[in-house]
Amino acid sequence: MTDFLSPVSKAVLAHRELLPENSLGAKMRIHSPGIAFPDLSGCELAIIGVQENRRSTDFVGRAVSFDNIRKALYGLYPGSWHVQLADLGDIMPGESVEDTYFALRQVVLELHQQNIIPIILGGSQDLVYANYRAYDDRGAMVNMVNVDSRFDLGDADLPISNTSYIGKMVVDKPYNLFNYANIGYQTYFNSADEIDLIERLYFEAYRLGSVAADISSVEPIMRDADIVAIDISAIKSTELTHDYGYMPNGFDGREICAIARYAGISNRVSSFGIYELEGNREAERAAMLIAQMVWYFAEGVNYRIDDGNFTNESEYLTYTVPVEDQTLRFKKSKKTGRWWIELPFISNVNNKLKRHTLLPCTYRDYEDACNQKIPERWYKARRKNEV
Known part of the structure; x- marks a missing residue:
């Protein structure tokens, strides 16, 4: 795993030195340059950045950076938590996109073997496919929840992209995907054929309006999920910045943080990711909201309660x-x-x-x-x- 991860940047670590000793950043185990890889014993959550966006349909060569998100997250204070977090740094783009996919798959797989939940900060959302493939050897079907304005089904016969990867999960062997649930789709962004396909596959899709009217309806959906992915475009642009384009409708900050917390509370969720973050180099307001989403997911994990196996x-x-x-x-x-x-x-x-x-x-x-x-x-x- 250490072969695939680059340390957190020196700029972020310098920022960390100025933080109070009881801040989240001061308490976190961090992969730092020139220092041994952090001991993960007792850790329950590990942050991983993946600086890959070459399969984005809007790719123009802009590099990905998570420094502002890390600075915002490190400056927050933990609640009365027992969970231990680590920041393992970033997976850098490989020689090919497939190399990056392989690295992410291996890192997620090794974290799962240590009973650690990865929190993935991603470039383009096609990275979810690599995350999903880390579950191939579990011997059980996988449920995925995608918080997104679009289904991202795409054409499985075409090359994978950030808007066309769910179809690959359905048709590529091994066939592990049992359920796909989309939370927050907006009808005008999805073709009638895709909506019909969701129905024919007996997948689940919940419109933005119905979810926003009762955010607690998300809880049982998350309780049944293994993988949770959030596309930043599911959030309306007034909550972020112009860097993310103009999205007049979407979840507001309070709603998306509640969704992240429901994902954390779920005893079954074993990987959590926030994607399409490449526009975040200078977007400090967006960085703070994304940091709070990570914070709420961690708080949810802290308050997990085992319902038991219903044998008693x-x-x-x-x-x-x-x-x-x-x-x-x-x-x-x-x-x-x-x-x-x-x-x-x-x-x-x-x-x-x-x-x-x-x-x-x-x-x-x-x-x-x-x-x-x-x-x-x-x-x-x-x-x-x-x-």
Whole structure:
């Protein structure tokens, strides 16, 4: 792993020397020039920058820098956290983009082996594909959540790019992707064919307006995710700067930080990334918002509570609801108050799910079932499990 990572810049480290001793930067283990690679024992989170953007459809040769984000993040104060963070520096662009993909895959894989969650600061969002490939040897299906104004499905027959990588995840072997959920899409940025394909694949898509109207609706989606990726274009441009183009609609700062915190609270999320950051060289206001997103993700991880494996009946309540010709079984954790719904195994089909038979849901889903309405997420998950 150390072969792929360059130290944090001297400019950032000089800034760190001026920070109070109880700031986040002062408490973080940092990969510094001329010093041994930091000891990662006891670390739960590790920041990685990936200075790669050559597959961006808007690539004009501009280099990527995360210095302003790091300076903003280091200056924040941690909460009453038990989590230990490390900043491992940056993966520099390889001779080819595939070399960069390989480096990111290896770093993520090694961090997972040490039970460390990578926080990826990325250039172009096609890097998510390399992150996804780090899960190839897990022996389990993978769920991905993309917070983005676009689906990024693209044409799987064309070369990968930052707007066309999800299709590659669907069709490339090994076939690990069980569910893809998009949060915050804006209809006018997505073709009718792509919207129809999302439906036919039984993937999930949640429009910006519906999510912003009830930001808590994100929680069960994040609770079922392994990989969470945020495209900075999902945030409206007034929250950032002109460097990110004109995006009149999108999540505001409070909403995107809440989304990041829900991702952190999820016991299942094992990698978190923020992408399309190459316009951030001088954008200090944008850097502060991105730093706060990282902060909220870390706080969420700090407050994770294990719901258990639902083998001890004293730890949960079970509700059985007959709906049409189905019998739905809901479970509510006594420890957290979170709701789940069982996904049944069907003996005469090749079930894709091997380990996760409970689908996160909400109390509203239970109420809908009581009113004879089958939850849409349950229906889609079951259909994906059967095809």
